[in-house]
Amino acid sequence: MKFWIKEKKGEVTAFLSLVLLLILSLIGTVIEGARINIAKVYASRALTTSMGSVLGEYFYPMYEDYHLFFLDGGYGTREINLPQMAEIMEEYMEFSLNPSKEYTLLGHSFDMPTMNLYDVSIDNISIEDTVRAMDLENKMFIHEAVGFMKYKLPANLIETAGEKYTNSETSVQVSDIMEKKINLEESAYTLSESMLDLIRYIEGISVDKRGIHYKNNLIKTEKNFVKKFCVGAIDKNSLAISQDVVFESLMSSYQTPIVWLNEIIGYEKNIKIYKEQIENLKNELESISDDDEGSEERKAHISSKINELENKKNKSLENIKFNVNRLIDLTEGTQNKISAALKVIPSISINQEKAANEVKLYEEYLSENKENVDEKLYNELNKDSNKMKEYINNLGEKKEYNLSKNRLAAIQNALSCNYGILEGVYAINNIPINEAEESINQMILFTTNLSQSLKAYDTKDLWFDYSSLKIDPNVKNPVTYFKELINDGVLNLVVKDLSAISKRELSGLDLPSKLIEKNKGEQVEEEISNNISHWNEDDYRDNLKSSFGEYAKESKEEIGEINNSNELLEMVLLNEYIIEHFKNQSSKTNEKTLKKTMLEYEQEYILNGNLKDYDNFSDIVHKLLFTRTIMNFVYLFTDSEKSGLAYATAAALVGFTCLEPLISLTKMAILLIWAYEEALVDTTGLLENKYIPFIKGKSNFAIQYSELLLMNKKLIQEKVTKLSDKRSASYDMNYDEYIRVFLYLMNQNMKCKRMMDLIQENIRYKYEENFLMENCIYGYKVKAEFYIGAKFIKLPFVNKILNSDIQGYKYDVTKEYSY
Structure with a gap:
């Protein structure tokens, strides 16, 4: 009997022990599961922290000079080094995953004793993808530049920008109209040309598109x-x-x-x-x-x-x-x-x-x-x-x-x-x-x-009416004088000292824009003076029409990209970023001029893309001349008195007032020359930072009709001295504001590429000769593989029952991070 009782007591003890083990296993499993989940979160957060820490090592010279956050993925080399990034990330993660790791501070090694509850280790880290400054049509670069300028917005910037945007649209619209008007008059002129040919062939009068030819009165x-x-x-x-x-x-x-x-x-x-x-x-x-x-x-x-x-x-x-x-x-x-x-x-x-x-x-x-x-x-x-x-x-x-x-x-x-x-x-x-x-x-x-x-040779039907013929052998053709005026080049007319123009240039190697030559159509402005001077030649109309047409076409394509207020705001902010961070030829005493840069005329480079300062300066002068010529022509064309003077000269040159298209074309040539010579004064003034009204009127138009045949550099300088150094009306604009107008007419993507050209070359010039914009990282994607060691589930009998030895768990995570 006693034996039976003892035997029963042993079974209870075994049963209770088994229950206790099960309870302990359950508790251990719950704790292990909680630990594993927390370890995963811990590992994920350690990864995020390390990714942020890597981006925290942004390239300081770029931030210092241009207020842009980008990581130099090349780490001082010309090739992007993703393995090094991964190594740096792993080092940062070790601080979080292994608190007891030996650290070195001021040359001394010491341990930071702590309990490693999670036992997380890194199996592998790989950078799957990167988003760089030049990716997605430079969207990341734009985001950084625009983000900085948002906090520097003047209260009236959008209103002011709206005015400049309207001004740019006005110049484009007028160019478009000019092209259509030349189309019309060219077609009508062909008709007049046939009449002139008949008069010449039948009557013998020496006359062509230049008008009647005279000899000895x-x-x-x-x-x-x-x-x-x-x-x-x-x-x-x-x-x-x-x-x-x-x-x-x-x-x-x-x-x-x-x-x-x-x-x-x-x-x-x-x-x-x-x-x-x-x-x-x-x-x-x-x-x-x-x-x-x-x-x-x-x-x-x-x-x-x-x-x-x-x-x-x-x-x-x-x-x-x-x-x-x-x-x-x-x-x-x-x-x-x-x-x-x-x-x-x-x-x-x-x-x-x-x-x-x-x-x-x-x-x-x-x-x-x-x-x-x-x-x-x-x-x-x-x-x-x-x-x-x-x-x-x-x-x-x-x-x-x-x-x-x-x-x-x-x-x-x-x-x-x-x-x-x-x-x-x-x-x-x-x-x-x-x-x-x-x-x-x-x-x-x-x-x-x-x-x-x-005697049967009959000419009675071969007559022409000369009642409207205007005979003036002494009339002077402004086109002829204009050729002589620009014979030595317009730069010589608008710049006091050509030797003062910067001769700096870029190397042209590894530029983000990868553009050494100008894009097709970018010489439109420079051609207008040549086209006006060749007014009497066979192809002048096509060339002149092409000048206006290409300018209008390209500009409308860029303006047409602005579809809503957000895009307009982005464009405004990017333009202001350019004005804030890059020099132009009028930057005389501000802090931008104190920076050491490869080019002196940086904004001009952004607009024109030539490697040489001299070429960019020349191109911006011609842009100014082209724009001012258009706007001056608008005024002259609408001023009945000045337009009448041009018409009278055209009629006297042509001789036949019945040939309206020929007179109209000749009048337009005279008005364009008048507008261009006024533009010479305007451009000279703008280069000296004077204020010029965008659309002129009778009171502020400088060149009189009697001065068309007297124009020279001295007269231009005399006119410039009368221009104002201060704004007297809201529509007055100086050189910087014309730069803004031109920036509105430029492709956003090309602006960014040329900005990056300058940033890269300036940083290489001042800080790091191996720096490349294509290595600048804005954000990246990482895949990390972790191993979490087992702790609360490593019971021998459980391993024996399961016929396995659980040592730990694998955990993979993919994350993206950016500035």
């Missing part, structure tokens, strides 16, 4: 023209010329071929007479006997008369040849001009249709953009459009245009008939010019008949 005449072949009287009525100066200029050019034919007949008859007289004298000479008294004297006298008649006969033969040759030459020259005129006539109707269509397109464009254009400018543009429309649609309805379909048909018929009549002239070449009786009779008969047939 008379109109120059063409070498050959249709009415030069004159078969009637040479007077104003017979030639249908009502203008005295025109007739006086042409009078000496007319040729009378019928007179020449009559002269040929006379010479041929004289030859007959000379031959007969020579024959008689020879017979008389033979009849004189040597024995006759005074025979020698008589023979000498008769021989002398024979020689004299022979000379007269030969002279007559030469005169016949001369008249025949000049008749042939005149006929060939006249037929060539008739052919040229006949080719022109069909093109007039075609060109009229094209011009009418161009007017329609221009009117539609103006109507669509009425709200975007200044009212006064719109009214002037519309007035010009209506004048051109009237010219094109009423062609032939007004007397001075005289190119109706019926009249063109009459001209064409007269020219064709006259061409056929002249064909009969060439048969004269088939008649021998000699003293043979047969040849003489043949020539007399032919020339007599030809004289009668040439």
